[in-house]
Amino acid sequence: MHFTRRHTLSLAAALVGAACLPAQAAGFPEKPVKITVGFAAGGGADIVARQLGVQMGARTGQSFIVDNKPGATGTIAATLVARSPADGYTMFLGSQSTMLVAPAIYPKLQFDPVKDFTPLSMLVSMPMVLVVHPSVPAQTVQELIALARKDNGMPYASAGPGGPQHVAGELFASLARLKLTHVPYKGEAPALADAIGGQVPVMFSNLPAVMPYVQSGKLRALAISSAKRHPSHPDLPTVAEAAQLPGFEVLTWYGIFAPAGTPADVAKKLETEAIAALKSKELSGKLAGQGFTVVGSTQQQFSAFMKNEVPRWARLIKDANIRAD
Secondary structure, rough: OOOOOHHHHHHHHHHHHHHHHHHOOOOOOOOOEEEEEEEOOOHHHHHHHHHHHHHHHHHHHEEEEEEEEOHHHHHHHHHHHHOOOOOOOEEEEHHHHHHHHHHHHHOOOOOOOOEEEEEEEEEEEEEEEEEEOOOOOOOOOOHHHHHHHHHOOOEEOOOOOHHHHHHHHHHHHHHHHEEEEEEOOOOHHHHHHHHHOOOOEEEEEHHHHHHHHOOOOOOOOEEEEOOOOOOOOOOOOOOOHHHOOOOOOOEEEEEEEEEOOOOOHHHHHHHHHHHHHHHHHHHHHHHHHHOOOOOOOHHHHHHHHHHHHHHHHHHHHHHHOOOOO
């Protein structure tokens, strides 16, 4: 077979192009990467995203820019990222409330938490603390349950419908066979303010946010929402043990996702850089000091977790009759 010089050059170019196909991440990222956050600046999700972005930027030499799109339990931001180009330049910092709870309580969401995203890594998790105002005459969870049964509608505060505080309160009420009244706020800060002021006597609150008020005596801690006791507060029992409710566990977690269809090598690069950033001495100690547990899961681990947890939380929420208020 006879090849002209033009044919030879064309064939060589095609071979070079084919060889480059699986190596799209070789120079990635070549421009700034956006981390979309579904909550307002200053909150836990925003803090984690910004700290992660600084470290990933230092490692890659490119900027990782946080883009806050708050509203609807983070689902507005999730929808935007699900529709973004799958090129690795737009990530979503998702949470348990957005990716597990919202799909079970909002029937008309415009994204699927499993089909529309490539899970990259669960970054951190943190438990919540069940607290009461000092005026509440309950020193233990069992005493709180007894009071709530007499009250038949004791109010509890949350950071908003569908958030982890709401889910924890409703799951606690369902398992303990109580009637509690959900009082939603527009964020954890105003909910805590009213709990401290005694307007609402009970709430579940994220550990880093609430412990300063516990330590100052403005709130009383009864139990922690994780399956095991927290190493920083070993004297605080879990809700499961204190209330004799085996299986009770509600955590807040944050993870990063890319749109479905993101090239495998680009997704791997993002996963690798995120885990390395989390484990860096600059970030790991800072996150631990803020009350977070550093997770740093792989894509495979995070994908398996999502596939298992989405249907599990749908069942839990249905059984507990949790609804968006």
